Amino acid sequence: MTHVPYETLRWVGGVDGHLVLLDQTLLPLQEQELECTSVDDVWGAIRRLSVRGAPAIGIAAAYGVVLGLQQATHDVGRFQQALKSTLEYLATSRPTAVNLFWALDRLRDRAAAMVGNHSGSEIHAALLEEARAIHAEDRAMCRAIGQNGAEFLQDGMGVLTHCNAGSLATSEYGTALAVIYTAQDQGKQLDVFVDETRPLLQGARLTTWELMRHGIATTLICDSMAAQVMREGRIGAVITGADRIAANGDVANKIGTYGVAQLARAHGIPFYVAAPSSTFDLRIATGDAIPIEQRPGEEITHGLGRQTAPDGVGVYNPAFDVTPAELIAALITERGVITPVSENRIRRTLGAGD
Amino acid sequence: MTHVPYETLRWVGGVDGHLVLLDQTLLPLQEQELECTSVDDVWGAIRRLSVRGAPAIGIAAAYGVVLGLQQATHDVGRFQQALKSTLEYLATSRPTAVNLFWALDRLRDRAAAMVGNHSGSEIHAALLEEARAIHAEDRAMCRAIGQNGAEFLQDGMGVLTHCNAGSLATSEYGTALAVIYTAQDQGKQLDVFVDETRPLLQGARLTTWELMRHGIATTLICDSMAAQVMREGRIGAVITGADRIAANGDVANKIGTYGVAQLARAHGIPFYVAAPSSTFDLRIATGDAIPIEQRPGEEITHGLGRQTAPDGVGVYNPAFDVTPAELIAALITERGVITPVSENRIRRTLGAGD
Numbered sequence: 192m193t194h195v196p197y198e199t200l201r202w203v204g205g206v207d208g209h210l211v212l213l214d215q216t217l218l219p220l221q222e223q224e225l226e227c228t229s230v231d232d233v234w235g236a237i238r239r240l241s242v243r244g245a246p247a248i249g250i251a252a253a254y255g256v257v258l259g260l261q262q263a264t265h266d267v268g269r270f271q272q273a274l275k276s277t278l279e280y281l282a283t284s285r286p287t288a289v290n291l292f293w294a295l296d297r298l299r300d301r302a303a304a305m306v307g308n309h310s311g312s313e314i315h316a317a318l319l320e321e322a323r324a325i326h327a328e329d330r331a332m333c334r335a336i337g338q339n340g341a342e343f344l345q346d347g348m349g350v351l352t353h354c355n356a357g358s359l360a361t362s363e364y365g366t367a368l369a370v371i372y373t374a375q376d377q378g379k380q381l382d383v384f385v386d387e388t389r390p391l392l393q394g395a396r397l398t399t400w401e402l403m404r405h406g407i408a409t410t411l412i413c414d415s416m417a418a419q420v421m422r423e424g425r426i427g428a429v430i431t432g433a434d435r436i437a438a439n440g441d442v443a444n445k446i447g448t449y450g451v452a453q454l455a456r457a458h459g460i461p462f463y464v465a466a467p468s469s470t471f472d473l474r475i476a477t478g479d480a481i482p483i484e485q486r487p488g489e490e491i492t493h494g495l496g497r498q499t500a501p502d503g504v505g506v507y508n509p510a511f512d513v514t515p516a517e518l519i520a521a522l523i524t525e526r527g528v529i530t531p532v533s534e535n536r537i538r539r540t541l542g543a544g545d
Numbered sequence: 546m547t548h549v550p551y552e553t554l555r556w557v558g559g560v561d562g563h564l565v566l567l568d569q570t571l572l573p574l575q576e577q578e579l580e581c582t583s584v585d586d587v588w589g590a591i592r593r594l595s596v597r598g599a600p601a602i603g604i605a606a607a608y609g610v611v612l613g614l615q616q617a618t619h620d621v622g623r624f625q626q627a628l629k630s631t632l633e634y635l636a637t638s639r640p641t642a643v644n645l646f647w648a649l650d651r652l653r654d655r656a657a658a659m660v661g662n663h664s665g666s667e668i669h670a671a672l673l674e675e676a677r678a679i680h681a682e683d684r685a686m687c688r689a690i691g692q693n694g695a696e697f698l699q700d701g702m703g704v705l706t707h708c709n710a711g712s713l714a715t716s717e718y719g720t721a722l723a724v725i726y727t728a729q730d731q732g733k734q735l736d737v738f739v740d741e742t743r744p745l746l747q748g749a750r751l752t753t754w755e756l757m758r759h760g761i762a763t764t765l766i767c768d769s770m771a772a773q774v775m776r777e778g779r780i781g782a783v784i785t786g787a788d789r790i791a792a793n794g795d796v797a798n799k800i801g802t803y804g805v806a807q808l809a810r811a812h813g814i815p816f817y818v819a820a821p822s823s824t825f826d827l828r829i830a831t832g833d834a835i836p837i838e839q840r841p842g843e844e845i846t847h848g849l850g851r852q853t854a855p856d857g858v859g860v861y862n863p864a865f866d867v868t869p870a871e872l873i874a875a876l877i878t879e880r881g882v883i884t885p886v887s888e889n890r891i892r893r894t895l896g897a898g899d
């Protein structure tokens with residue numbers, strides 16, 4: 192399969208332009224773009240998961256602010272009111288997405304620094320610039336993660352990944368998958384095994400799709416098969432993304448990650464986590480303090496087009512788990528690789544600036 | 546939920562009677578019995594997985610032979626021809642099911658010992674007796690497994706199981722689940738966690754259903770959640786069935802079992818396997834010699850009512866895995882408990898007769 196480039200999201204035109212998203216709800220069966228010409232369109236795209244993944248949500252929301260102000264630039268008073276309501280509105284699209292608030296705060300701060308001595312049009316132009324900067328920084332961050340991690344993957348290696356920490360969750364190369372794409376760019380042939388990632392099947396639906404689009408040998412397995420594939424000696428490295436990393440290096444990520452890390456340990460396979468520095472929350476001492484979101488049981492019992500368990504059955508559906516730092520061979524960030532994982536090394540690497 | 550008894554399969558009447566099966570293809574949404582009044586009905590029920598699980602298939606096939614001879618008892622020559630063709634026909638219903646051949650061989654031997662000095666009717670009656678004996682022995686075997694294993698489960702304990710090794714796979718109490726049912730009969734309250742068991746969801750569809758029917762507190766999880774549930778301290782024991790056990794105690798069982806065993810080890814949780822002595826294959830030295838059946842990729846990509854992965858994706862779908870004996874705290878059989886697991890102890894326990 193040849194590599195046909197695609198973009199998870201792109202801005203078309205200037206301040207009066209619009210946002211184009213790949214509609215991820217239709218993957219892997221249809222590749223269809225969604226044109227967002229209003230803040231309502233962006234709000235709906237985030238809410239419906241047409242765009243997903245923390246970095247991608249942040250970028251989409253930033254462009255959403257620009258869209259929300261297109262009709263309000265002729266009057267500074269009206270502009271400020273529209274800015275406030277647009278920011279508040281977009282914040283309701285996915286209230287658990289940290290990057291959403293981070294991006295909205297960044298645009299709010301940029302505007303706040305200009306109010307008083309700039310016109311609405313000038314601030315509007317500056318906000319587009321800021322959204323584009325967020326977008327470009329994400330692209331550069333993914334590339335840097337890939338560059339920093341590619342040394343761990345060797346030509347001919349089998350690599351296991353879980354969930355989707357790739358292009359589709361970011362602007363371009365992703366985090367865990369950036370390491371794979373960069374290794375491939377360096378001429379290494381990899382065999383990538385993808386956990387389907389129950390209950391929501393991000394691995395089956397999204398990761399396989401984008402790996403195949405990048406021309407990488409891709410094999411889908413059920414989550415329950417990872418141990419067997421490791422036992423057969425097919426896996427040289429495991430690499431996943433992260434949702435949140437504590438100061439000691441404990442990693443919260445999609446449910447199933449912790450089990451894969453334990454299985455990697457049992458088979459002597461290094462387990463890597465790739466994530467931007469913004470994923471670290473140094474106010475949290477250890478993973479024990481990270482709350483585990485519980486999601487509706489129907490995701491398991493009714494998640495796949497038909498009911499697969501009896502009415503009334505008890506269900507436990509944690510969205511995340513925590514992998515202790517001691518199981519992680521290295522944390523791969525855009526600022527460098529942290530290995531072995533320790534709080535000192537994390538603070539040193541993150542504090543080094545970029 | 547109160548315990549409403551049900552029977553996986555039962556014979557109604559005498560030699561001219563018929564077989565009634567719970568149609569497992571309709572579970573967990575419908576509880577409907579299937580009346581098998583001809584050998585064709587039984588053949589179709591086995592083929593369609595209306596009846597499944599090695600012991601249950603063997604029992605159904607044995608009754609199927611009785612059905613196949615109902616029209617052929619008046620003429621010994623015709624009877625022998627009908628017996629041969631019925632045995633051959635039923636053997637094609639599920640060619641990988643060891644118990645199917647075992648049961649058919651047993652009926653063939655019983656008939657062979659009578660041919661020459663008995664009428665077709667007499668042999669027919671003897672074959673029903675033999676089928677009923679196979680059925681009764683299975684019931685007693687399940688009860689004995691339950692009695693032998695129940696000591697390992699304590700009141701208030703959380704227990705994890707994988708796939709379906711219960712009533713639905715046997716005539717009554719099952720193997721792994723017999724241990725749970727017997728512990729409950731002894732007045733112990735258990736919290737049973739059930740892996741959904743991708744790709745075919747036997748845990749979600751069947752195990753939850755029968756545990757709930759037995760009045761047991763049941764919680765369904767995805768396979769990828771087992772590690773997290775263990776880490777939370779909710780599991781005191783893991784218990785599964787087995788498809789085949791090598792002379793050294795290595796266990797082939799449903800894909801995912803090996804990973805669960807590794808995770809149990811990592812959390813200091815004992816991992817038990819419950820299986821009848823007929824599951825042991827002492828001609829096989831270790832699990833390395835057990836071939837792993839590969840099944841169609843569509844079970845993963847199209848298994849649940851809709852397509853969940855891209856067209857053309859590579860898929861690896863092993864039906865079984867092998868859990869090494871060193872991860873198994875005890876093998877629970879109808880002849881006694883084997884712990885610690887070793888070839889010597891296996892041979893001693895199995896050789897002790899019953």
